Amino acid sequence: MSDLQAFRQETRDWLEQNCPESMRHSTPGGDDMCWGGRNYKFASEDQKLWMDRMAAKGWTAPDWPTEYGGGGLEKAEHKVLKEELAKINARSPLDSFGIWMIGPALLKFGSEALKQQHLPPIVRGEIRWCQGYSEPGAGSDLAGLQSKGVDMGDHFIANGQKVWTSYGDKADWMFCLLRTDSEAKKQMGISLVLFDMETPGVTPKPIKLISGSSPFCETFLDDVRVEKDQVVGDINHGWTIAKYLLTHEREMIGGMGSADVGGETLGQLAAKTLGTEHGRMNNPMLRAEVATWEIDGACFGLTAERVTDEVKSGQGVGATSAMLKYYGTELNKRRFETLLKIHGSDAVVWSGEASKGGWLPRTWLRTKGNSIEGGTSEIQLNVIAKNILGLG
Amino acid sequence: MSDLQAFRQETRDWLEQNCPESMRHSTPGGDDMCWGGRNYKFASEDQKLWMDRMAAKGWTAPDWPTEYGGGGLEKAEHKVLKEELAKINARSPLDSFGIWMIGPALLKFGSEALKQQHLPPIVRGEIRWCQGYSEPGAGSDLAGLQSKGVDMGDHFIANGQKVWTSYGDKADWMFCLLRTDSEAKKQMGISLVLFDMETPGVTPKPIKLISGSSPFCETFLDDVRVEKDQVVGDINHGWTIAKYLLTHEREMIGGMGSADVGGETLGQLAAKTLGTEHGRMNNPMLRAEVATWEIDGACFGLTAERVTDEVKSGQGVGATSAMLKYYGTELNKRRFETLLKIHGSDAVVWSGEASKGGWLPRTWLRTKGNSIEGGTSEIQLNVIAKNILGLG
Amino acid sequence: MALVLNEEQQMLKESAQGFLAEFAPIAELRKQRDAGSQTGYADNLWGQMTDMGWAAILVPEAYGGLEFGHVGMGQIVEQTGRTLTASPLFATAILGVTAINAAGSEAQKTELLGAIAGGEITTALAVDESIHHAPTQISMTAVKQGGGYVLNGAKRFVADGSTADKLIVVARTSGEAGDMQGISLFVVDRTAAGVEVERVEMTDTRNYANLKFSNVEVAEAALLGEEGKGFKALSTTLDAGNIYLSAELLGMAQQSFDMTLQYLKERKQFGVLIGSFQALQHRAADWWSQVELCKSVVLKSLQAMDEGDKHAPVLASVAKAKLCDVAELSTNEAIQMHAGIGMTDEYDIGFFIKRSRPAQMMFGDNSYHTDRFALLSGY
């Protein structure tokens, strides 16, 4: 038996014993996420148990080094773990901007001290992070940010306003872009800093979205003290790290395009809902729309696969994340427009038990943000035109 | 009986006696046009007879003043004439850039002498005109033209190269834009001049198109003498007239969008060709495409109607010709793509009698030029954005 | 008829503009929503509207109406699309009046149309039984019994269904689901015994209901028109409904375009107005062109109804299909071009998409009407 086979067997056994039964299927509402953090209210004891057990093995961040609490798994092992988790339909033990965003940035750009300080609590789900990038005047033009950090020797005093802070009201720490040299040119003079959301002067205020939920905040910074040892990378050189994180975010958002809805393909769902006659779905125009979506969706899924395979095999051209982000989010928006048509008048019911609290229309409205957050579709097209096609 | 009713009766009687039988239906090849001019070879004696009879009444240019050979008809009378011609399915007696383009420009901007000289021969089909606007380096950027007219006192000496001269090799005279003041700013310093194509130094060379036909020429101008009394309007102020003509051209090209093919709607044609089952056309996806086109086509046709009615009633906002040109040509291109699908492998047959010499694919390829000539679709969208929407 | 408004229609349009801007702007929708309003509009709104004669516009003079015609009414409805104004105008003054006028006896017309014109009653049309529009697929039964009928069945997606005084109910007196024959219309009091009304909150926070009829007994006089021959009047009513929904969607497309155009001229990014970016300019120009097409087809459809044009049914489908398409484009582009703030509840632009989709779906969406158009065209 190879090492990998042995690893698979061990993993399977361990999961069998340690993954609680209730963590092996989705909740009806579809909100299975576990965010962790100081003030997090777990949906169940099982949810906490599952997070803690996985964290203890470092498997909430399986490919991070063990010295920072990670799982230390090789690529092949990581893949095995994912497969075994999928096999038992296990939920993610911990969802976190720490694991997805600032963690990888710290691993790549952070000092040893920052790694030691921040990574282990992220792995254990103790600290929940949020991102302070966008500002009211600087949406697509991220580098146009105005929030300032004034140098006070061993610390900065930060003032300004951030917007689109994901779960800013629930997070414990923020990674935040500040203009720390107002003389420098646009992209220069920006630093990436970390601070506790309980620092005096930090005030997150939830923004209500058209979907009715408030996953984002405006965050006001009034004379917030930021220690200099909490700057990631060099002072005034945070833009490189910010761009790295943006690419990272883009890939996350772009990956959502081709997911199935509740395990059914769009076509199966449509056929079931609309019925068929003479072998064809009852609404011929909607059938054309569904089939066209499925064809595009299949091609997109294969493209995400191909891009990954190319990177793995060293053939990757890179820079395709803008395309995946652009196409994936547009596809996802189209999918939800089609879902609305499939579900007819049921699809616009906003509240009540039968509609799971208006899950479909609220999620549909939420998808409209996919092509805005993490860089609008327009920005992605600019990036493709300039960076890939070389159009000036 | 009102005057108009009397006019209708007279017209009907006259047409009954004077429109030759063979001029009351289309030719199989679809090329029913009569261009006139010095070297024109009429397809039949009837064709010449029909042109001459109509020209004698001034009805080749029904709304032009009688003093220049036109019909002198009022709007209402003109409409009656058109209706009566349509009723007997009469062909156009004379198709001419003289009537469509330079004639109206002369009526609006030309001196009395120029009108007297040029309009009557146009009405009679004696002189065929072509347009010298575009240049190889100045396509969409029409005002960037480089052909020069050097002032020699009573005349200009013109040098340069024109392109996309419609039927330049068959025309007798050209109306042409020249840069007559090279110091002036772009749009200033341009004059609209007229000259005979037999003037020494004028060399039209046909351009073969992807459709296989050559309706356009490159025209070379080598030391061509242009008399100053052949300048339309003021010297160096030809751009205003050029713009007027462009709008005119745009309306002509834009008007083509919703025409039927051989008297059948796209839907009827498709249903006949593809067959129906259970009341619906056999190819469900193509059916969706056809129906969507017909809906857009109907909306476009109604819009052309509404715009005309608004102008008539004084409610017109004007400046809609860019929209009609843009949408009409895009619609026409879509229509021919759909026609190709309807006719399947028959649609790509390039020669032979059964395909009327490849009429469909050649016409389809020709439609690709609709959104290029007379200002590209991109230019029309620029015009809408700037002039109508006020986006800078 | 020329495709332009005459002076009177133009005046009505302007007066509607003024009235709605003052008494029912988008701010009012927000207020009603936040207050959890059951109707979706201010208590006195319908009274003001009927005072202005809006309830009587489609009612023939013979029954106390103004008989002002569809083009005029269309202008008002288009304006309500711009202001997203909810009111009984659609369900009562359009659907109710059209159905009663098309199917009713002299006595019914005299009584009901007069009452509508006078602002005394409101109505709702109960047609669909499943989540997709299917006017021949009526399973609800009306069985003759004694001197009247007994109704059993269920209806969904009934606009104003939770507040209307009278329900115009489509039921089957014979035949099977799918048949055009055997469909009959009944006028039923919403408060009649056996009528169960479940209010349903939708994305546009208007007043919809699912209805359940359990052995509801009505008198013979409740039958609107001839027994079993109701489909024709129903069709006329649905065509009118779709044309007015198109007019409303047109107002929404125009207003969301206008607001977005304004934003393109105000918002700066990278140091310049975003309206100076050519990619957005071209999209805006195409969008504007599409809206121009919509104006034409809506006006033509309204005129066709006024003229009794036999093409009105085809035009209804052309208009609804096109308007669904352009309303979807408009509401999506509006959010995308507003970007971040377009996603916030605080900004008004998001209300357009939430009203647009129910309006698109009511009485058949783009796919339904494209299919219907093809069928009516013989393919």
Add this chain to the structure above:
Amino acid sequence: MALVLNEEQQMLKESAQGFLAEFAPIAELRKQRDAGSQTGYADNLWGQMTDMGWAAILVPEAYGGLEFGHVGMGQIVEQTGRTLTASPLFATAILGVTAINAAGSEAQKTELLGAIAGGEITTALAVDESIHHAPTQISMTAVKQGGGYVLNGAKRFVADGSTADKLIVVARTSGEAGDMQGISLFVVDRTAAGVEVERVEMTDTRNYANLKFSNVEVAEAALLGEEGKGFKALSTTLDAGNIYLSAELLGMAQQSFDMTLQYLKERKQFGVLIGSFQALQHRAADWWSQVELCKSVVLKSLQAMDEGDKHAPVLASVAKAKLCDVAELSTNEAIQMHAGIGMTDEYDIGFFIKRSRPAQMMFGDNSYHTDRFALLSGY
């Protein structure tokens, strides 16, 4: 299998690139066209290709082939899309080989596949009888008589039909048009008595024919596979055909994109490069993204054939539907962005649209394959 080329496939791709650039570039197509060539390619081209082993790539080793697989062959075909190279590759080395390999007896395979691999014979597949692809709608008859069959009927749109040595003819030995049962394949000499060949010139100036069979007598050995059971082999052949047509369309989409991108970087208007206009940049970026999607689905489909994946038929339709769509986009955008000169015969870009449409239509266009995809997906 990872969605990447292995080293050998990559090498084959590059060698095809080099060969085609030298011996069959677009200039050659122009030359052949202007000379009124009957085949559409230079006389010695097929000889060179067979010398390089291209005819043998899909032929199993057992029958003298290279058995190099579909992914490899796909790379060659993709390159022929870039250079618009006509040759017997498609009709002979792909369709002929696949059909014979899927349906033929040992003896037939040994004889025919060997001859194809050796460059000794060319083939053509005669399926369709009407202007639209409809592989079950076979009316052509083959009646058993004496020791063989008598064929009667007509075929259209047969690629290489006017030059191929052997025609693989789809005929009906029983049943009616529409039935999958009763379809049989026959190998018929093009020059056999009773075969009437009408060469048809199409937009791509390749070599097509309409065929008429009048009492054509063939021996029993001409039957390819079992009588009446030919539909499965035909399906396999058509799926392969559609996947390779997709590969060719991919090459065309890429090349027309590349040429247009180059033009955007060269052509000036209003004093600047037209590639600096954001509206064109966004369209180019979207176009590029679409081509990326196409690359993935073509590679996956080729791999599926190599692996005998049961999803190959669905993938064939996904690929063909998508590639028809993107090829249409590509060839249209190429002309529009080239503007004036794109309309001239002098410039090469116009050849792409003229080859694209026949390639799209052959064995079913976007509408056919979208419908087929839905049917195969159970709706």
